[in-house]
Each structure stands twice: as structure tokens, then as C-alpha cells.
Amino acid sequence: MQKFLLKILFVLVPSLLFLAVLEWNTRRLDNSALAVRSAYFFQHYRQLEGLCFGSSLVAQSVNPAWLDYPTASLALSGSSLNVDYLLFKRANTLVTPRFVLFDLTVHLLNQYHSDAWIKMRKLPYYYGIKPEKRELKDYFLSGTPLYRSLRLSASNEKINEYGFSEDRSKQFKKLEYDHEQIVQDKRIQKFLGNAEPFNAAINQINEDLLKEIITICRAQGTKVILYSPPKYYIGNDAAETLPDFARRATFLREVVDDENVFFWNLERMGERDPRNFANINHVSLQGAKMATEELNRRLKQLFD
């Protein structure tokens, strides 16, 4: 037994040491856009007038630095409305903003993330959101696969203080912003085909959550902006064939009053110019500038 335990320790001790150093290093060097966004929010929430929620589509298309209203982005890659709802509830305990912006891109009402997803994205760590069931791994910042933690560097110059990142997919760039190549690209075809099957129950859950958010915002005088950022036109055309599209239109007819609740649809804005896009549905920096300026113009119309 002694020999066995010694050999176990021979493997276990260096492994645990390695993991401890990795975790310490991850916490020290955490340079993710999510970390910057959460830090910005907690440092500035007293001055904030606007909050943005949504997926990477919002994170990459809205740069709070280009807006005339102090705004924080709480968007995160792959987010869904039920996650945005949790983030909104958390943020709303600290700040009552003049406006909140939610991503309402076509597929968003059809997405729902589990507790496991919320924990995997470390939202309990970054925003203090309580998971339904806490596990031991939730106490650590390093997430799987761990090799990514080895790639961290002290600073990330591509991310500004608001957590807006200049880092983009290089898909359209690699295809030389050429329409023919874009249409024929296998990965793009695969992406267009990977729409999640329509799920009425999930749509209903998300609609109810959004309605609850709207009720809270109405009561506290916060304007709700439902927003859909620009996408390349083949993505827009494909989205219009989905049942999600009609469902969203019905929902919007029910909630938008253009007084407290708005739908700012920029989907078709600049959709024919590939240079506005990094890939089929994410804007390039040029596209982000275009979208944020339009948002700023509309916000000015609303508040000034």
C-alpha cells in the first residue's frame, strides 16, 4: 500500500501543483473581454445610463465608447435571452438605467441555456449570478480545455476599457471579401444549415422573460430597445425562411409601442457590402462603427 500511495503522490502532487499555478495565473492574467466588461460595469455602475445585453452580435456591433451616453455592455458570446434576463436582474439591483438594449436577432427567442452553460461561462464568478446547483469546478476560473489558460498574456491591446474587442473572425477576410467565394464556402454553408429546430416552448419562455423585463422597465421609467444588428444578406435571407422569423414578428407586434419599447432593426443595414462583416452574422470594425453610430443617432432622437 505504501508503494502504491507513493506512486499516486508522485503523479498527483505535480498535477495539483500545476493546476494551482494555472489557476493563479488565470486569475492574474485574465484578459478576456468578459472580465473587462464585468470590471467596467462594477466600477462605473453609478454613472451608467445605458446597458446592453445580448450575444457576440451585440458585443461586436456596439462599442460603448462611441455612444454619447455612459453605457456598459454586458453582452457575451453565445448568450441567450434567459441568460440576459439573469444579467439584467443582477445589474438592476445596482443601477436604474435610462435605457436597456437587448439583442433580438431572429434565432434568439429560440435559444435557451442551461445552468451548466451559465457556470461554464463563469457568470457566477464575473457577475455574482447564483447557479441552481453549485459544483466544485465553479470555484475555479480556469475552464476546459485548460490549455487555453496557457495562452493568456498580461494585456490584450485589442480590447478597450468597455470590453469592446477589435478581435474578429477572419472568415470574410480570408475569402477576400469576395461574394462568390463567400457563397461557396463550405463552413458558411454548414453554418447556414445549423439553425436549431424551432421550439415553441422555448420561444414562450423567452417571450415571458422579456415581458417581465419590459414590465420592470416600464415601472422604473427605463426604455427597452430590442435590437438586431447588421448581418450579411445571405444570412438575413436564410433567417427569413425560418419559423423563428414569423414568431418574432408576432411577438414584436405585441410588445413594441414606440414609446417605452422599441425595435431597432439594423439587420439589412449595409448588408450587401462584405467589408461591413467579419463573417456571415458578425460585423467587422467598419460595420460596428456604422451600427453604433446609427444607435447613437437614434438614442439622441429618443432622449434629446
Add this chain to the structure above:
Amino acid sequence: MSFTSLEFAVFFALFFVLYWFVFQRSLKKQNLLILVSSYIFYGWWDWRFLVLIFISSLADFLIGKAMTHTTEKQVRKRLLFLSLGVNFGILGFFKYFGFFLENFKLLLPFLVPDEGFSTLDIILPVGISFYTLQTLSYTFDVYKNKIEATNNFVNFFAYVSFFPQLVAGPIERASNLLPQFAKAREFNYERATDGLRQVTWGLFKKMVVADNIGPPVTETLANYTAHDSSTLLLYLLLGTIEFYCDFSAYSDIAIGSARLLGFDLMKNFDYPFFSRNISELWQKWHISLISWFKDYVIIWLKGFSKPKLVRNIFIIFVITGLWHGAAWTYIVWGLLNALCFLPLIFGQRTKFRKPVAAGRLLPSAKEFFMMARTFFIFCLIGIFFRSASVADGFNFWYKLATPTLFTEPAWPSSLCLFTFVLFGVEWVQREQEHGLDLSKRNLPVALRWTIYFSLVAIILLFGGQANEFIYFQF
């Protein structure tokens, strides 16, 4: 509590210390510790599940005892049917109620109301199909006088709930596992190190291969209508590898953990992808389930003539399909597997007693072709395992046979390259007990430790996002 969670690592470490250092002198206490720990392990998912496993165990414990008190055949038979009624009653309600109700409703719509029963939201308890067969094997063995009924409540309950194999097998026979609870166990260095190696290999298969392949495969196969045939084919093969790695990894971790505690569990997978025909593959895939059906179902269906053999094979595979899930897709999957046996029964059948290319490094061209053909057929049939409906499965086949089969597929992430490591290692090790069984290889110490550290580093660094074991749902 999943094997790949930190909770299990802490749980097992604590258990190991108590088992070998605190209670090592008392077999009774060791068995009680196993029982309590197994219930904690199972209750971690949902404590309500414990009621079911308790009822199932209690029923068979009492029925087993009652059987010993009588020699009357009729009474014993009635007791056996009582056990079958209790166990299949629980299993049927939790697993098949919705399925049968739905199909009954289709056949006789006027008998089933729209509201009420049909809206019952029944949760499927984790591992119920596994422990139900395990506890039933005890009653069968007592009925057939293969073993004597036990009077030891703790031993029997520990046998049914033994945590290493409780949730996804191997499905043990009472005649193999139960006596091990009655024998004093001593720590054995060789067996323990081998167990640890098997656990490590299981973790590699699950965390590095299956967990990295799983998400893109699920996404692509769920949206099969949107992809080229070449992409579908690639992901179909990867999907089957994911299934194998996920499930056999569980068995490896179960067998390895049990060996660390001084128990021997039966082998559940024996390098099935290196099979030369479907018959050989099914002798190497989920061995404990197929042999359970052979031992306890086929035994009642007498006869070995060719027509009877066909009947038996169809019965086994339909039950196997239904055992996996309450859906027509699983039944079709079973039927298709059974169909593949027909050419072997009515044609020329070679029985393979040795592993492919035994004693050689490489297979012959013929052997390679046979393995590739078997693997491909198994993959093609396997699509019904994932399909939402039977029509979807056939549509997938149809989508596979288009001219785009000869175009370049959409390649998955480079992490899927670990699949080659898996195949390489398993090929080299195919005559050993498991992928990391180095007991018969006289490797230099430095090389052995390099292998161990490399594997541990790969698991730690490249382990994917932890997904539940697929077989927990069965």
C-alpha cells in the same frame, strides 16, 4: 455524481481512505461503507431515485429468501414472476409509460383521453435499466439454483447499488459479484495499479476524445439536411467513435475503480471496432448486456435450428433496442442489427476465436477490408440511435448517397485528431485487457512514466467541456 467531476475525485479519495485505512479489518464495515457511499453517490443526482432502488432491492432480497424456503416449483415460479412484475413494473412506468400510451393512443384514440395521463411528466431515474437487470439476475440465479439466496441485507443492497457500476454497467451477474462481498478483500498492489491505469485510459477516452467530438457531432447530425454527404459521412463515423468512447470509458472507469477496491467486474468492451463481422462486433460491444439477454432470455426460448436462431437473434436485438429507449428508432436500430446476422446464419460463417491479426503488427488487406466494412455498417445502423424519428434515420441514409459524397467535407476542430491516438493505442493493445494494460509489456520504467505523465497532461489540458455520459439516459 459523474466520474469526470471533481466531486467524484474527492468522494473517491475519501472513500478509499476510509475503506482501506479505517475499516480494512472488518468486512462488515467495509460493505456497509460501500452501501452508504453508493446511496450517497446515487442520491447526488436526485435523492428521490433512492426510493426506487431501495424498493427494487428489497423486493428481490425478500423474494430470494422466500425462494429458499420452498422447493415447490410452482411457488418458486410465482415468486420469480412477482420479482419480474415489481422490477418491470417500476421500469415500465418510468421508462415506457409515455411510449406505450402514445402508441396505444394512435391505435385506439377513443380509449385514451387527451388530458390527464398523457401529460404526466415522468422523470427517468438515472441508470434504472442497469440496476433493474442486475437485481433481476440475482432472482434468476437463485431460481435456477446457481447461487444460494443471501441472508445478508447489507451485502445484497451493496451488490445492487455498487457505485462503480451502478449507473452505466457493466451489468453484473449475482453469481459473479455477490460472492465477492462475502470474501475478505486485501489490497493488492498489482491489481490496484492496473485498476488505476484503466481508470486513466477511461478518462482519456471520455474527456479527451468523446467530450471533444460530441458537441460538433450532435450539432451537425441534428441538422443533417443542410450538409454535404461527405460531411455527414465524416460526422457519422465520428459520432460512432464518440458513442464508443463515452460508453466504454464509463466501463473502464467502473472496472478500474472496482479493482482499486478489490473487486473484479466483467469486461464490457473488447476493442469492438476491430471486428471482422457484425457477429464478432456484438461479442465485443456491451458484452454484459448481450450476455445477460443470452443467459436470462434466450434460455427460455429453446432450440438451435437455423429458423429458431434467427428468431432468437431478432428477439434479443428488439429487446436490446427497447432496453436502450422507449422509441421506435431504437427498435428499428435493433431490427437492422439483427438483419445483419442473416447472411452469417444462412451463408458461410467464420467464427473468430482470436483477435484480428493476432501476433502481427498489421492486418492483412482482407482483414482490414472486413473491419472497415463492419465498422461502416455499424455506423450506418447507428444513425437510428441519434435520429429523432425513424423517417429521419432513413432520410439521413438518403442524404448520404448524393454526388457531394465525393467533395471535401467540412473538417471538425483539430482536437478531434486525438481519435487517431485512440485508434493507434487500441490497435497496439488489442490483445490486452484495456488500452493502458502494460502488465505483459516489459517497458523500461522511464518510458512507462513518460506514458503516464503524457496521458495525465493530455487529459488535464485537452479534456473537453464535461458532458454527461450518454448511457446515463438509459
